[in-house]
Amino acid sequence: MFKNPRWILYLLILITLLFIPRFLSIHDLMLFEYGITFAIVGLGFNLLLGYTGLLSFGHGAYFAAGAYTVAMIGKYFPQAYSLEILIPAALFFSLVLSIIFGFVCVRHTKIFFSILALSLSMLLFALLFKLYHITGGSDGLRVPLPTLFGMSFKGIRRPEFLSGTYYYFLLIVFAISFIVMRGIVSSPFGKALQAIRDNEVRAELIGIRVRRYRLYAFCISGVFVGLGGALWTFVNGHVTADLSHWVFSGEIVYMTLLGGFGIFEGPIIGAIIFTYLKLYAMGNTQYWMFVIGATLIVLVMLLPNGVAGAVSSLWTKIIKKSD
Amino acid sequence: MLTIDNLKKHFGFVKAVDYVNLEIKEGEIVSIIGTNGAGKTTLVNLISGYLKPDSGRILFLDKDITYASPYVRIKLGVGRSFQLIQLFSNITVLDNVRTALFSKYGMIRRGLLPADRYSSVTEEAIEVLDNFNMSDKKNLTPTGLSEGDLKILDIAIAFALKSKLLLLDEPTSGVATNDKFKVMDSIVKAIKKEGISTLIIEHDMDIVSGYSDRVIVMHEGKVMAEGKPDEIMENKEVKATVFGIVS
16 A cells, blocks of 8 residues: 555645644634545545546435434434444434435436435425424534543533544544545446446446446445534534535535546545635625635636646646656 | 347337347357448347347347346347447546456455456456557557557457457447558457457448358348358349449
């Protein structure tokens, strides 16, 4: 693994990230944590968009599945409110939802797939919004601090929790997610998904069961997004039905495009930039949506391969020139 | 090896394949010729499972595959290439062939170790590319290849599946005239080395007579004539209908 200089760079970045809490303010660190959770979401989302060629406008649903699993266990089963139970539970429920919704969606491709994914996520939104007595409706649910392997964080304020144990927990989960997803996309399974993306007719005629493999990709993607959702809840402290709304799903698409879906690291970079961009735009103008929209237009016109794509092609040019 | 019995496929009033009977023996290279709309590609689509017939039977290695899915046919050993090249355009030439091999060996469910770790499959993919003199282009994507190389790669993918029967739909269409024989030489060399039965749809009579053991002529969905290439070239009805030569 470490024969590849890319992995050495990854390791150096990870080591740098370990020391980040010493240099960032609590506010900036929290923002960075939002970015990391969205980076996990981006990794999952890009398996479907970048590697399987399916654009979902409904991935907020799986994010909500992960987030609501945590919040509802907190409300209804507080005795089980521990990270080592919450994370597997969030993975399980986002997988179940992905199987159900994915089974319907992967029967179609292109715009039909996108619209179906969007419709199903809005169905979940309606349920979360209307079932007030269970889900808290428009008020949502509060997310208390969890325990971790018997360690209780009672009496600790959320910012302290987030800048201590939780930051390192988040970093470990992100590193594992990164390694697993890197393995998936470069494995024979990942190659089969790329074959489906490039030419589904030919993929079928070399013996790949296209619909089944699309469903596998959909489910893995949903689980990663659900994991991101579950981790996000502890940073945010509160969940609402909006997480399953198409606007939130659109933000997942946006951050993936921003980073670049043609490059493995693209959605990670996109997630981090988007988190800061959105917050600073919201903090400085009431027309923050205009800023986001204008950025998207500039992006599509000038950097169609996203920020990571532009950096990558610049790097290739520099290498070529130096040769 | 392949027996087609009274196969019929009509599209409304168009009789694309109209009660066709034919047989292909083991190791035989058979060409199908005919005018545009004679039903050649429909016949290949029916054999490969891309279309389902209205009636009739297709037997492959004594198994009835008339309504079997393309997946089942591939697993039994029916491979095909396309008139319009069908490749995986954003992955390398090596990965185009390697993915076919992973699929053939049932390894595409393996989702954690990088594809490069399966060195035996990579070596086999390079061997397949070597057979078609393409291993030096293994790291290119199809967008960087010539039309002739794209055709060869399309066939190399079908070849990698270790098909017992290869269906080649116009393997030299779109290839520059100078390269046609070079393309066919490398394809037929690889096919003969493995003893694969082959059904070729082709318009170029030089190619047909140079590389086929037998020629089948189709016209308006029916088999009009069948025989050795030189016999077919002398057949008056074929000359008049297919080549437009009236003697």
